[in-house]
Amino acid sequence: xxxxxxxxxxxxxxxxxxxxxxxxxxxxxxxxxxxxxxxxxxxxxxxxxxxxxxxxxxxxxxxxxxxxxxxxxxxxxxxxxxxxxxxxxxxxxxxxxxxxxxxxxxxxxxxxxxxxxxxxxxxxxxxxxxxxxxxxxxxxxxxxxxxxxxxxxxxxxxxxxxxxxxxxxxxxxxxxxxxxxxxxxxxxxxxxxxxxxxxxxxxxxxxxxxxxxxxxxxxxxxxxxxxxxxxxxxxxxxxxxxxxxxxxxxxxxxxxxxxxxxxxxxxxxx
Amino acid sequence: xxxxxxxxxxxxxxxxxxxxxxxxxxxxxxxxxxxxxxxxxxxxxxxxxxxxxxxxxxxxxxxxxxxxxxxxxxxxxxxxxxxxxxxxxxxxxxxxxxxxxxxxxxxxxxxxxxxxxxxxxxxxxxxxxxxxxxxxxxxxxxxxxxxxxxxxxxxxxxxxxxxxxxxxxxxxxxxxxxxxxxxxxxxxxxxxxxxxxxxxxxxxxxxxxxxxxxxxxxxxxxxxxxxxxxxxxxxxxxxxxxxxxxxxxxxxxxxxx
Ligand SMILES: Nc1ncnc2c1ncn2[C@@H]1O[C@H](COP(=O)(O)OP(=O)(O)OP(=O)(O)O)[C@@H](O)[C@H]1O
Ligand SMILES: [Mg+2]
Numbered sequence: 001x002x003x004x005x006x007x008x009x010x011x012x013x014x015x016x017x018x019x020x021x022x023x024x025x026x027x028x029x030x031x032x033x034x035x036x037x038x039x040x041x042x043x044x045x046x047x048x049x050x051x052x053x054x055x056x057x058x059x060x061x062x063x064x065x066x067x068x069x070x071x072x073x074x075x076x077x078x079x080x081x082x083x084x085x086x087x088x089x090x091x092x093x094x095x096x097x098x099x100x101x102x103x104x105x106x107x108x109x110x111x112x113x114x115x116x117x118x119x120x121x122x123x124x125x126x127x128x129x130x131x132x133x134x135x136x137x138x139x140x141x142x143x144x145x146x147x148x149x150x151x152x153x154x155x156x157x158x159x160x161x162x163x164x165x166x167x168x169x170x171x172x173x174x175x176x177x178x179x180x181x182x183x184x185x186x187x188x189x190x191x192x193x194x195x196x197x198x199x200x201x202x203x204x205x206x207x208x209x210x211x212x213x214x215x216x217x218x219x220x221x222x223x224x225x226x227x228x229x230x231x232x233x234x235x236x237x238x239x240x241x242x243x244x245x246x247x248x249x250x251x252x253x254x255x256x257x258x259x260x261x262x263x264x265x266x267x268x269x270x
Numbered sequence: 271x272x273x274x275x276x277x278x279x280x281x282x283x284x285x286x287x288x289x290x291x292x293x294x295x296x297x298x299x300x301x302x303x304x305x306x307x308x309x310x311x312x313x314x315x316x317x318x319x320x321x322x323x324x325x326x327x328x329x330x331x332x333x334x335x336x337x338x339x340x341x342x343x344x345x346x347x348x349x350x351x352x353x354x355x356x357x358x359x360x361x362x363x364x365x366x367x368x369x370x371x372x373x374x375x376x377x378x379x380x381x382x383x384x385x386x387x388x389x390x391x392x393x394x395x396x397x398x399x400x401x402x403x404x405x406x407x408x409x410x411x412x413x414x415x416x417x418x419x420x421x422x423x424x425x426x427x428x429x430x431x432x433x434x435x436x437x438x439x440x441x442x443x444x445x446x447x448x449x450x451x452x453x454x455x456x457x458x459x460x461x462x463x464x465x466x467x468x469x470x471x472x473x474x475x476x477x478x479x480x481x482x483x484x485x486x487x488x489x490x491x492x493x494x495x496x497x498x499x500x501x502x503x504x505x506x507x508x509x510x511x512x513x514x515x516x517x518x519x520x521x522x523x524x525x526x527x
Binding site for chain 1: 304393397400401
């Protein structure tokens with residue numbers, strides 16, 4: 001696929017607002033995601049984090065404002081046009097949203113099987129590869145109903161990554177995982193960002209995972225790679241935003257977040 | 271009071287509008303790419319083969335009970351040998367299509383609404399869209415095609431076993447000679463009746479499946495919502511079967527006779 005202008009931001013959310021019936025969920029939310037950067041969205045339960053991701057995917061239409069993905073305005077697009085935009089997007093849904101009539105392999109390879117011309121044995125190899133990243137190779141031919149909650153979550157992560165999208169949206173991808181598995185997933189996010197130039201939005205309650213991704217960097221070492229502490233410039237590229245009752249209450253990098261004085265922020269961080 | 275009526279009317283109009291929109295998208299999906307052939311085959315099997323048992327049973331017993339009942343009536347006119355004629359005419363024109371339709375509404379309509387409904391409330395439909403697949407093409411089109419083409423096949427099967435059921439009763443209970451029964455069956459079948467009996471199930475199959483899909487895709491509110499959608503789908507498609515049967519009959523009478 002042809003890559004749009006490398007300098008332009010991959011996602012621009014501009015003054016987006018949305019209400020379900022009477023209930024206002026988002027009010028004038030704006031932010032920008034640069035290519036190869038990470039944006040962490042924090043916020044209490046019900047503050048509209050999942051909703052904003054769905055708007056970026058075009059699954060929900062905002063009531064007002066505009067959304068651009070890879071330079072194209074998507075909030076006014078038809079469903080058919082959106083399909084093209086979604087080819088470069090991957091999303092991990094909060095509840096996993098695995099197709100329960102399909103096996104793990106069919107779930108992970110879904111996009112490749114259904115919407116690409118890749119030969120089946122090549123898809124199978126790719127599926128094995130991504131399942132390997134998150135340590136689920138033994139479960140490749142199981143049904144989703146035979147997996148634990150955390151395993152389902154990891155399959156969902158693998159599914160989002162399988163087609164190598166340029167933008168990944170993670171909705172609580174590490175919530176409910178044990179610390180060791182969570183770190184594996186975090187490292188995968190860092191690796192995709194730094195080695196494959198994938199841009200990502202991470203929605204999470206797990207501050208530890210958010211800070212991990214924001215303050216680490218993946219560098220190539222010979223054949224493999226290594227995760228090291230990021231330098232100041234790299235740390236700056238990972239931005240945090242905090243949603244509170246539908247508005248952006250904080251925007252800044254990890255250091256600024258740690259230093260924030262705001263009472264609400266402080267109670268959220270502790 | 272007035273605002274209640276107003277809200278209800280708005281809801282109804284929206285519902286119809288969405289239903290029509292789904293049908294347009296479906297028809298477009300049938301005639302353009304991408305077309306998910308594998309899913310179509312799977313649905314033909316699910317809907318066709320899966321419904322065979324219930325259709326065989328209902329068809330058989332309907333024909334049999336029809337023979338029993340009409341046998342008594344016909345005796346009053348000394349017309350017992352004509353039992354085959356009555357059975358074939360009523361099975362092929364009305365009972366076969368309608369009863370198969372009702373059985374499919376119960377089995378297929380509810381199943382589709384429950385499956386699609388739970389996919390909606392667990393975000394699977396959203397995941398499908400996020401992965402670049404159109405849920406209408408992937409899920410609705412295969413089911414509608416299968417319903418549209420399998421309902422007539424199942425109806426013909428139901429007609430056939432119904433006539434066979436009637437034959438068993440006629441021969442063993444009513445003591446009508448086999449040859450008399452079959453001659454009478456053939457006499458009762460006019461070409462126009464066959465057309466009517468065949469046109470109906472196409473419409474019924476289409477209506478049952480599109481209602482199931484529509485109701486399922488509009489489900490909301492967790493598992494409870496899925497339950498509600500399933501019930502609604504069965505009720506709506508059963509009523510639709512009877513209503514559509516009436517209108518198609520009306521139309522075909524104007525066209526054929
Ligand atoms: N389909 C819907 N209909 C009505 N209200 C909705 C719908 N989806 C979400 N909401 C409301 O929108 C608000 C934001 O929901 P959202 O799922 O975005 O929250 P969230 O920030 O992801 O929360 P969590 O951390 O618990 O996942 C909530 O108050 C919710 O009640
Ligand atoms: Mg959420």
